[in-house]
Amino acid sequence: MFLPDYLMKGLTNTKIGNTPIVLSSQNLYAPASQNNNKNFITHPEFIFSILFLVIVMLSFSNNHLIQKFISNFDGFLFFVTGLLGILILFMWFGTDHIMCRNNYNLLWAWPFHTIAAFCINRVKERKFIIEIYFKVAMLINILLLLSWFFLPQHLNISVIPVIMLLIFRSGIRLRA
Numbered sequence: 002m003f004l005p006d007y008l009m010k011g012l013t014n015t016k017i018g019n020t021p022i023v024l025s026s027q028n029l030y031a032p033a034s035q036n037n038n039k040n041f042i043t044h045p046e047f048i049f050s051i052l053f054l055v056i057v058m059l060s061f062s063n064n065h066l067i068q069k070f071i072s073n074f075d076g077f078l079f080f081v082t083g084l085l086g087i088l089i090l091f092m093w094f095g096t097d098h099i100m101c102r103n104n105y106n107l108l109w110a111w112p113f114h115t116i117a118a119f120c121i122n123r124v125k126e127r128k129f130i131i132e133i134y135f136k137v138a139m140l141i142n143i144l145l146l147l148s149w150f151f152l153p154q155h156l157n158i159s160v161i162p163v164i165m166l167l168i169f170r171s172g173i174r175l176r177a
Contacts, residue, residue, distance in 0.1 A: 049162035056166060060173055075170050076118045082167065083114030105154040108145045109164045111138070121174065132175060139171040 015022045042048075056074065059067050090112055092101035113134075120131050142164050149156070 045157075045159035046162070049159060049166075053162040053166045053169075057169060060169070072122060075121050075174065078118075078166065078170060079114040079121065080118035082110045082163070083112055083116070083118060086110035086112035086114060103154070105152055105156060106160070109142055109160065109167060114138075135171040135174045139168050139175070142168045142171070 009026070013021075013023045013026065056071065059071055062068065086107055089101070089104050089107055089110060092098055093104060117131070117134055117138075120134075123131070146161070146164060146168075149161075
């Protein structure tokens, strides 16, 4: 899947007559050893978990400014996950990247979230459709978490707090 590796293997095995094209090879850049003792604060699981906890705590506040922030955050959260879903769909259907096909991240990053992000604060207009959308989104995300270890594709564990945040905010949107 990576062109320089394939090119190197192809050229090393190619001969003109009995003479190989590549007589010798030299590694110009040796990558530095990776340090796996990173600070846990920089791990995505930690950052997304903190974000989840902060948003959950702020959701129960009665302060008008905090509720306005949370409402805007909902729009941002659903819009960004929707854009991610659009990107995944584009990589699946619009390009020829084999590794992007059948991506199960579309189970939580729906492209329709971009549309839902603009309908979040419209309480009176089409409220029934918005309620159905958030019920379905919440149900599918709950089923995704319950079937996490049984999926054919192993999803990154760092997105679990994001999925939990989508479930929580969808449930809050149902009560609003």
